[in-house]
Amino acid sequence: MSRVKKPKYKLLHQYYKYTGFYSFIWQGVKGAILPTAIIVAILFYVNYKVINLNDAIVYITQNFSDFFIFGVFLASESVLGLIPPDIFIAWTKNTDSPLLYLSILAILSYLGGVIAYFMGMAIAAIPSINHYLYGKMTKHxxxxxxxxxxxxxxxxxxxxxxxxxxxxxxxxxxxRKHFFLFALLRFFRFIIYGFVIYSALS
Known part of the structure; x- marks a missing residue:
């Protein structure tokens, strides 16, 4: 008597469960909750007790060009995400077109991921650098x-x-095809965080 073949989704579920994917996500979510709460709390505190963040963001907007800020953001998103994107999302709140600027940030963040992807491909072609970074990024x-x-x-x-x-x-x-598709989820992060941060700065 032949065994009933399990549906593909059940096999995938089993695989991700055995390899620790769900545990990895849960740890990531737990690790994200506190920093996110801290950032939002700091925004509230600074906005109401220290300095009006809207005024501070207006100062930044008046003293730095949009092109410069977008350039810094793209560089950060391309190289290990050195600056939290939440800071830039807060900046868009006081621009002339917040939703347009937020959309540009989301596009640049996606492009930053694409640049990082191709950087990885280029690194893989250079044995010495690849060997060094492979050792530093083994877990990832x-x-x-x-x-x-x-x-x-x-x-x-x-x-x-x-x-x-x-x-x-x-x-x-x-x-590449799968990378470009999965990376599109980056846009949802900016929609969600944009709503949260805009609410905090209202």
């Missing part, structure tokens, strides 16, 4: 090999190192 690369696009999705949606996930994807030559 192993996770990328196990979970692929789902790890990119987690990095895109949660306050986790999106650029590092993209860099690791490039280093293992992960499918």
């Amino acid at each position: 690369i192993i996770n990328m090999q196990k979970w692929g696009g789902f790890l990119i999705a987690v990095g895109a949606l949660l306050p986790l190192p999106f650029a590092i996930a993209c860099l690791a994807a490039g280093m293992i030559n992960y499918s």
Whole structure:
């Protein structure tokens, strides 16, 4: 008597459960809750007790060009996500067209991930650099090999190192088509965080 073949979604569920993917997500979510709460709390406190953030953001807007701020943001999103994007989201609140500027940030963040991906591919072609970074990013690369696009999705949606996930994807030559699709989830992060931060600054 032949065994009933399990549906693909059940096999995937079993695989992700055994390889620790769900545990990884839960740890990421738990790790994200506190920093996010702290950022929002700081925004509230500074806005009402220290200095009006709207005035501070207006000062930044008046003294730095949009092109410069967008350039700094793109550079940050391309190289390990050095500056939290939440700071830039707060900046868009006091621009002439907040939703337009927020959309530009989301596009630049996506492009930053694409740049990191191709940087990973370029690094993989240089044995000495690849060997060095592989040693520094072993955990991320192993996770990328196990979970692929789902790890990119987690990095895109949660306050986790999106650029590092993209860099690791490039280093293992992960499918371009699948990478571009999973990375699109980055836009949802800006929609969600834009709503939260705009509410905090209202």
